[in-house]
Amino acid sequence: MSFHYRDGVLHADAVSLDAIAKQVGTPAYVYSAEMLLDAARQFRAALAGVPNKQLLFAVKANPAHAILTLLAEEGYGADIVSGGELAAARRAGMPAHRIVLSGVGKTPNELAAALDAGIGSINLEHEREGELLSALAVARGMRAPALLRVNPGIDAGTHAKITTGTSDSKFGVPLAEALAVYERLSRLPGLALHGVAVHIGSQIIDLAPLETAYRRIGDLILALRHHGHRITHADLGGGLGVAYRAGQPDADVYAYGLMVTRVTRAWETTLLFEPGRFIAARAGVLLTRVLWVKPGARHPFVIVDASMTDLIRPALYDAWHEFAAVRPSGKRMIADVVGPVCESSDVFARAREIDRMVEGDLAIFHTAGAYGATMSSIYNCHALAPEVLVHGRRSAVISSRVEPAALRRQSLPDWFEHAPRAIRAA
Numbered sequence: 503m504s505f506h507y508r509d510g511v512l513h514a515d516a517v518s519l520d521a522i523a524k525q526v527g528t529p530a531y532v533y534s535a536e537m538l539l540d541a542a543r544q545f546r547a548a549l550a551g552v553p554n555k556q557l558l559f560a561v562k563a564n565p566a567h568a569i570l571t572l573l574a575e576e577g578y579g580a581d582i583v584s585g586g587e588l589a590a591a592r593r594a595g596m597p598a599h600r601i602v603l604s605g606v607g608k609t610p611n612e613l614a615a616a617l618d619a620g621i622g623s624i625n626l627e628h629e630r631e632g633e634l635l636s637a638l639a640v641a642r643g644m645r646a647p648a649l650l651r652v653n654p655g656i657d658a659g660t661h662a663k664i665t666t667g668t669s670d671s672k673f674g675v676p677l678a679e680a681l682a683v684y685e686r687l688s689r690l691p692g693l694a695l696h697g698v699a700v701h702i703g704s705q706i707i708d709l710a711p712l713e714t715a716y717r718r719i720g721d722l723i724l725a726l727r728h729h730g731h732r733i734t735h736a737d738l739g740g741g742l743g744v745a746y747r748a749g750q751p752d753a754d755v756y757a758y759g760l761m762v763t764r765v766t767r768a769w770e771t772t773l774l775f776e777p778g779r780f781i782a783a784r785a786g787v788l789l790t791r792v793l794w795v796k797p798g799a800r801h802p803f804v805i806v807d808a809s810m811t812d813l814i815r816p817a818l819y820d821a822w823h824e825f826a827a828v829r830p831s832g833k834r835m836i837a838d839v840v841g842p843v844c845e846s847s848d849v850f851a852r853a854r855e856i857d858r859m860v861e862g863d864l865a866i867f868h869t870a871g872a873y874g875a876t877m878s879s880i881y882n883c884h885a886l887a888p889e890v891l892v893h894g895r896r897s898a899v900i901s902s903r904v905e906p907a908a909l910r911r912q913s914l915p916d917w918f919e920h921a922p923r924a925i926r927a928a
């Protein structure tokens with residue numbers, strides 16, 4: 503049912519956003535369980551043609567415990583990038599064998615924790631990491647399940663800051679070196695190397711770069727087998743995009759499923775998928791209240807209580823989020839929508855036609871369920887916004903507001919007894 507207007511008021515399922523603002527204040531994230539589950543089921547259905555597969559939610563997109571718990575019940579495992587995400591995935595009930603550790607800077611402690619938890623695969627980003635992982639596994643009398651992440655040298659055609667598969671990107675081993683690196687890693691006593699991984703970027707709508715990347719991986723699998731390697735798994739990463747602007751299409755997940763089925767038909771591997779944004783983005787909105795409407799040189803500024811500390815995507819990636827009133831009057835205005843933070847990049851929309859806003863009005867930023875709350879900060883001593891999950895008529899706080907004082911474990915140096923005097927004496 504999703505986010506829709508009923509009697510002129512925006513609702514998440516059967517709960518009005520007015521009521522949520524009254525209950526938890528603003529800014530606040532609001533998620534629809536139904537939209538989350540719809541996307542998770544749609545992704546699975548689209549891959550019906552792939553006989554052996556594992557679906558892993560990219561935890562970094564939204565690590566909320568309730569969200570991970572729902573996805574675990576849908577049979578999703580986790581793609582994780584840190585020890586913290588390992589703990590989050592395990593706590594949500596995702597079995598260790600359905601967890602894959604990715605990331606270009608895994609620490610020795612994280613590698614050890616992943617081994618000790620018995621996770622399904624560690625995706626190696628470079629050769630030295632493989633050597634360390636092997637040593638850690640040997641010390642434990644085990645062999646570490648591992649895939650080699652390959653950088654196929656492909657521009658995903660998305661924003662530079664979310665592209666990971668070009669040859670100058672920090673991720674993975676260049677395709678040209680992959681065979682030799684795989685060969686050397688396969689001889690290490692502590693590794694059970696069993697395939698390759700690729701992830702070329704995020705917010706991908708045009709499937710052509712993905713298809714090219716997968717074809718290159720298919721050729722590599724043939725070459726590896728030719729050299730006697732047993733390749734049982736291929737991790738195809740995440741990256742499918744969604745529509746952030748009204749009127750634009752989401753990535754066609756069914757076309758994606760058909761493309762994957764076609765390209766990988768002869769691979770004879772279990773395929774791993776790591777969708778993040780596609781599952782979570784549309785299921786969440788950021789609820790905010792208009793603080794002021796301030797005259798500007800060309801357009802008024804609509805100053806809202808949400809900021810880049812709650813949703814950094816516009817400041818970080820020039821991302822667009824649709825902005826809509828909770829109780830639209832039918833009148834429109836052209837305005838800059840900005841947050842209160844003291845940075846000129848704390849801007850959500852410039853010269854945009856939006857619902858007419860006055861002080862005190864409630865509004866939302868759409869499509870904020872992925873890379874939203876999880877990227878928030880306490881800059882300007884802002885609180886972390888609460889998160890609310892809605893299902894039908896029910897709603898619940900799944901993450902409470904955190905005041906910055908609770909996060910800053912602050913103390914004064916003991917030699918600072920009377921600060922001004924201590925400084926004068928120095």
Ligand SMILES: *Cc1c(COP(=O)(O)O)cnc(C)c1O
Nearest residue numbers: 560604704740741776777778779
């Ligand atoms: C971020 C990431 C994903 C998820 O990307 P989405 O665009 O959110 O689907 C999957 N795999 C890896 C290795 C990642 O780094």
